[in-house]
Amino acid sequence: MNRVKAVLVEGGRAVVLEVERPKIGKGEVLVRLAACGLCGTDVERIRGGYTAGRQVIGHEASGVVEEVGEGVEWLRRGDRVVPHHHTNCGDCYYCLNGSPTMCPEYRRHHFDPGGFSEYFRVPEFIVRRGAIYKVPGGLSLEEASLTEPLACCLRALERSGVRQGWTVAVFGVGPMGAIFLELLRSLGCEAVAVDVKESRLRFADSLGVRALDASRADVDREVRELSGGRGADLSIIATGSSAAIVTAIRSTRNGGTVCLFGLPPRGTKVDQDFSELLVREVSLISSNAATEEEMVEAIRILEERRVRASRLITHRFPIERFEEALRVFESGDGMKVLITP
Ligand SMILES: [Zn+2]
Ligand SMILES: [Zn+2]
Incomplete structure (x- = not known):
């Protein structure tokens, strides 16, 4: 129970490991994975040239709140959620001048050890900024895992x-x-x-x-x-x-x-x-990444089935078959490839 399966990047490749279940501190949240979409940027992190140090992969995740840290009043164990892996600070120069995704804080916080993990920790900054969303009853957690990529598309269309x-x-x-x-x-x-x-x-x-x-x-x-x-x-x-x-x-x-x-x-x-x-x-x-407004809008669009998530999800693989998932993704034959526990 203290060991969990997770996919991590080591030496330029993705490996499935048993790691210690993340411990949460004050203001943090532990999420039990339901689904996490594979994204081109994950592949870039795995295969890309910048393999110095450990690269965090898996950011299109949905799951169920397992545990909340001290001071987190608005979430409870059992809540079905989509946490955003990045969020902005809201009051720096970039945030106040129309470039929230360029906020220096935006990329500093991420899931631990990543979204392709049976359990992952959502850091205090993301929780404090409210960048965890409850999934409406009519939406499955698999469908909800499309929130982040959809939010990125929404932002691109708005900017266009x-x-x-x-x-x-x-x-x-x-x-x-x-x-x-x-x-x-x-x-x-x-x-x-x-x-x-x-x-x-x-x-x-x-x-x-x-x-x-x-x-x-x-x-x-x-x-x-x-x-x-x-x-x-x-x-x-x-x-x-x-x-x-x-x-x-x-x-x-x-x-x-x-x-x-x-x-x-x-x-x-x-x-x-x-x-x-x-x-x-x-x-x-x-257009790069998404803001919280777009995350909220994306959930609404999925809930109203204006984007048919079920048509877009073509493959599902459990964590231990990550390599196979990666092959399908890179072959270009699948659309949304999800990693499940
Ligand atoms: Zn992505
Ligand atoms: Zn900022």
């Missing part, structure tokens, strides 16, 4: 100034791209999915979205044809592919917006004539 009726091209139909497609449908936008992988194009098609194969189609021309000859009002890059960035800019209408969302590999350079951006007044923006 999306409007009903817009044609929005989504480059990359991975788990995030798929969430975007669902969100755009609920917002009354015309989504166009772009990918190079057959299974992902089929998935977009199964969601009722027009899908373009970037390895064959003349994507920018087709996107223009689908939008009265103009091009996409908004292009979202939900992949790390640098080729997609160039195609997305070309596919965007005059005065439109391109939103960088997927993380390109470190050092990525793009061969792009920047005068085109100015002449055609195409805005290039980025």
Whole structure:
């Protein structure tokens, strides 16, 4: 009972270990894992170049409160929750000037030992900031584990100034791209999915979205044809592919917006004539992570089934089969891959 299974990063790979069950202190909360989604950033942490020290993985978690520390009055053992792995301080320069996810505190706090653990500790700062959300009765904990990725997508759409009726091209139909497609449908936008992988194009098609194969189609021309000859009002890059960035800019209408969302590999350079951006007044923006407002909104959207979480969750693996989960995730054949206890 004092040992728990957890996935940790050691020497550039993910290993399943038995670790001591985290102990909580004053103001902290211990959560028993229900589900934690695998995210591209986890893979980056496992496989990426920065393996110095231990990398914390697993941040799209949901679970049940097992224990609350002294002073935590608003949560009780047995509460079904989604904790946010990061949160901002609320009163630094960045927080007060519209960049809460750039708050120096934002990335300093995280689950211990991580979200892929039978039990994990939510640190005092996150609890004090109220960044733990009770899951409404009508929502399963598996569905609720989509809260954080959905919140990130919501923030990107807000920053992009999306409007009903817009044609929005989504480059990359991975788990995030798929969430975007669902969100755009609920917002009354015309989504166009772009990918190079057959299974992902089929998935977009199964969601009722027009899908373009970037390895064959003349994507920018087709996107223009689908939008009265103009091009996409908004292009979202939900992949790390640098080729997609160039195609997305070309596919965007005059005065439109391109939103960088997927993380390109470190050092990525793009061969792009920047005068085109100015002449055609195409805005290039980025969106990184999510705030608490978006977490709250994401839970509401999931509860109201405006995004169909059950359609997006394609795989579930228990902690001890993490390696298999990683293989499925990296093959690109799955959408949302969940790790369960
Ligand atoms: Zn994530
Ligand atoms: Zn701050």
